[in-house]
Amino acid sequence: MNFRDALNSGKFVVTAEIGPPKGTDIKEMLHDAEMLKGKLDAVNVTDNQSAVMRINSLSICKILLDMGHEPILQVTCRDRNRIGLQSDLLGASVLGIKNVLCMTGDHPDAGDHKGAKAVYDIESVQLLRVVDSLNNGRDMMGNEMKGATDFFQGAVVTPEANPIEPQLMKFEKKVSAGAKFFQTQAIYDIDKFRDFMKHARKFSVKVLAGLVLLKSAGMANYMNKFVPGITVPPGLIEELKAAGKEKALDAGINIAARHIKQLRDEKICDGVHIMAIGAEDKVPLIMERAGLL
Amino acid sequence: MIITKKREHNDLMENIKNCNSLFLLGCSECATLCGTGGEPELRAMKEMLEAEGKRVTGTFVSKTGCQVLGTKVELKQFKDALAETDCILVMSCGAGTQTAVELFQDKPVYPANDSLFLGNMTRIQMFDERCSLCGKCILDKTGGICPVTACPKGLLNGPCGGTNNGKCEVSADIECAWVRIYNRLKRLDQLEDMKRIAEPKDWSAHKKPMSLNAREKKEEVEK
Numbered sequence: 001m002n003f004r005d006a007l008n009s010g011k012f013v014v015t016a017e018i019g020p021p022k023g024t025d026i027k028e029m030l031h032d033a034e035m036l037k038g039k040l041d042a043v044n045v046t047d048n049q050s051a052v053m054r055i056n057s058l059s060i061c062k063i064l065l066d067m068g069h070e071p072i073l074q075v076t077c078r079d080r081n082r083i084g085l086q087s088d089l090l091g092a093s094v095l096g097i098k099n100v101l102c103m104t105g106d107h108p109d110a111g112d113h114k115g116a117k118a119v120y121d122i123e124s125v126q127l128l129r130v131v132d133s134l135n136n137g138r139d140m141m142g143n144e145m146k147g148a149t150d151f152f153q154g155a156v157v158t159p160e161a162n163p164i165e166p167q168l169m170k171f172e173k174k175v176s177a178g179a180k181f182f183q184t185q186a187i188y189d190i191d192k193f194r195d196f197m198k199h200a201r202k203f204s205v206k207v208l209a210g211l212v213l214l215k216s217a218g219m220a221n222y223m224n225k226f227v228p229g230i231t232v233p234p235g236l237i238e239e240l241k242a243a244g245k246e247k248a249l250d251a252g253i254n255i256a257a258r259h260i261k262q263l264r265d266e267k268i269c270d271g272v273h274i275m276a277i278g279a280e281d282k283v284p285l286i287m288e289r290a291g292l293l
Numbered sequence: 294m295i296i297t298k299k300r301e302h303n304d305l306m307e308n309i310k311n312c313n314s315l316f317l318l319g320c321s322e323c324a325t326l327c328g329t330g331g332e333p334e335l336r337a338m339k340e341m342l343e344a345e346g347k348r349v350t351g352t353f354v355s356k357t358g359c360q361v362l363g364t365k366v367e368l369k370q371f372k373d374a375l376a377e378t379d380c381i382l383v384m385s386c387g388a389g390t391q392t393a394v395e396l397f398q399d400k401p402v403y404p405a406n407d408s409l410f411l412g413n414m415t416r417i418q419m420f421d422e423r424c425s426l427c428g429k430c431i432l433d434k435t436g437g438i439c440p441v442t443a444c445p446k447g448l449l450n451g452p453c454g455g456t457n458n459g460k461c462e463v464s465a466d467i468e469c470a471w472v473r474i475y476n477r478l479k480r481l482d483q484l485e486d487m488k489r490i491a492e493p494k495d496w497s498a499h500k501k502p503m504s505l506n507a508r509e510k511k512e513e514v515e516k
Contacts, residue, residue, distance in 0.1 A: 104446060104454075107455070121496070126493045
């Protein structure tokens, strides 16, 4: 069952992400991909994540597709103008990629090419409209194309953004621009997330809660300090600390598994998106402990 | 006004290493307010150059350095000093420098400053960029705050996920443009403006090099 059908079937879906490496050695990435095979409903491939230059998302999506994965092409607006974005989307379509996640993209300032010209010719909301247009057989200028795309397009939202009101307004814009599904920024406070979902449920879109695997108390503190829109509650940091250095990752896996179980059992959202960030091989274990495997 | 910053000393000295004599040209407008091309800065530059063994044949702060004809007229009084100099060092913006390039066909012209942005002066010699000269103003739709300029990503449809307690992910020194816009529109009871999806910007409105003949328009109106 493809990702679109899985979401529409009402199944609790699980996605994870693969970050393409910097350089041409993809052995490790392929190993992770192999471990995840058959376990996920789809796998996201990041687009020069954190503005750090790596293999492009499209090539890795195609490799994963050939392996039998259901890839989600992450597309940011940071590096390509409207011509490049549409052209790459058409290319993705003929290569058989069905799912796209439209995002604005981290600023080059966050990455390893700080002097790069930030493009942002269009941005996430407009990109969603572009995809909708390509799906209807026209480019964004309204020019008729020979053959349309058939993308299932999604977007991101930060449920814990502060202030939340402008973020929710943008969420609604993304919905009306054609987003069919959302994968959220990492959430750790299920009660707060439930409040967000009360709002999101007013719209006919599917929402996958984003979960970033906590590997240590230090990582949690770092994210609280430096990553906008992510708040790890003190209770979870205590839990990681109490586990001790060697068992912290294990505790993090337990936390993720517990959250997934709660989100599913209480039918809070439509699925989860697990971001293991360098520990992709732990995703099956998280799923197992959550009772998903 | 155009905000300028004095270039690195070494870059400047490298530019003029083959020039024994220089004529210094400042500007009484923006560069004077920026402290990069007024009387005091020209005096300091003259002293520095003379200490480095160069000869300064003359100095002048033009009224408006980007005005080609006006500057040409003003410089007539320095005919001799200009004839004997090896090069012209312009202490205003890139536009002022290119006024000199147009006026001095046979002499090298060098910039003493880097031109940074179109700025608002918030305090004496403190400047903020608020307008990017994009060619098609959208301030009517964004509560009068320009996201093309104030947001490092130039986003047109609301904040990205990097907004952090009202600050920008790029730097905690930057207020999130869209939080500012949101707060202002809310205060003005105009939040409806923010709910409409903004179309992709037409960048052809700023196709370089820009040129405008306002005179033609005026003549048309008169007809």
